[in-house]
Amino acid sequence: MKKSRPASPLAARHLAVQVTHAYDYLLYLPPGYRARKRWPLVMFFHGRGESGHDLNLVKRHALPRLIEEGRRFPFIVVAPQCPDTEWWNYPALETFVAAVAQKYRADPDRIYLTGLSMGGFATWALAQHRPERYAAVVPVCGGGETRLAARLRDLPVWAFHGGRDRVIPPRRSREMVAGIKAAGGRPRLTIYPKVGHDSWTKTFATKQLYQWLLAHRRRAKS
Helix, strand or coil, X not given: CCCCCCCCCCCCCCCCCCCCCCXXXXXXXXXXXXXCCCEEEEEXXXXXXXXXXXXXXXXXXXXXXXXXXXXXXXXXXXEECCCCCCCCCHHHHHHHHHHHHHHCXXXXXXXXXXXECHHHXXXXXXXXXXXXXXXXXXXXXXXXXXXXXXXXXXXXXXXXXXXXXXXXCCHHHHHHXXXXXXXXXXXXXXXXXXXXXXXXXXXXXXXXXXXXXXXXXXXXXX
């Protein structure tokens, strides 16, 4: 006779939890925003150096800086600030993006993600988790999970990196782009050969970037 296995001391259970996470953020509303229409929404995630509890830090670079200097854009910009004791919390950010899109008149088919350095990692991460939620993404000097790159094959991606970046090696962007291409995607990659970590200044000064971004809408589910 076969000996019966003793009962396992481990019991299967399930527990759902919710964690509240609050972000301060900068908000830009385009001219004419109060008109009855839906607007494109660009989420901007800053780098490690702008973390803290002073939103003026977020104005140092990229989109927030351009807006502060007088540049105007035909889309909503929301730039949350990460506390200096944390890294970007990706599940919290995903919930934050959804809440922002509802709070302001965002077109659900025209939600875009971009960010630099630590924010570049956040851009890759959010896009890889739920690529169907976004119209296009622009990660700058960041990196992602190459094993998940295939998830982005249908999402428009334009990555930027400095060829002389010693903080986050440009191979991090190259590997992500290669992984997407291997899966049949058509991502774009711009490497600035003589630029170090600050690849964002040239990137966000490029008018073509905004034209490319706004040309995309979220793909309808088949």
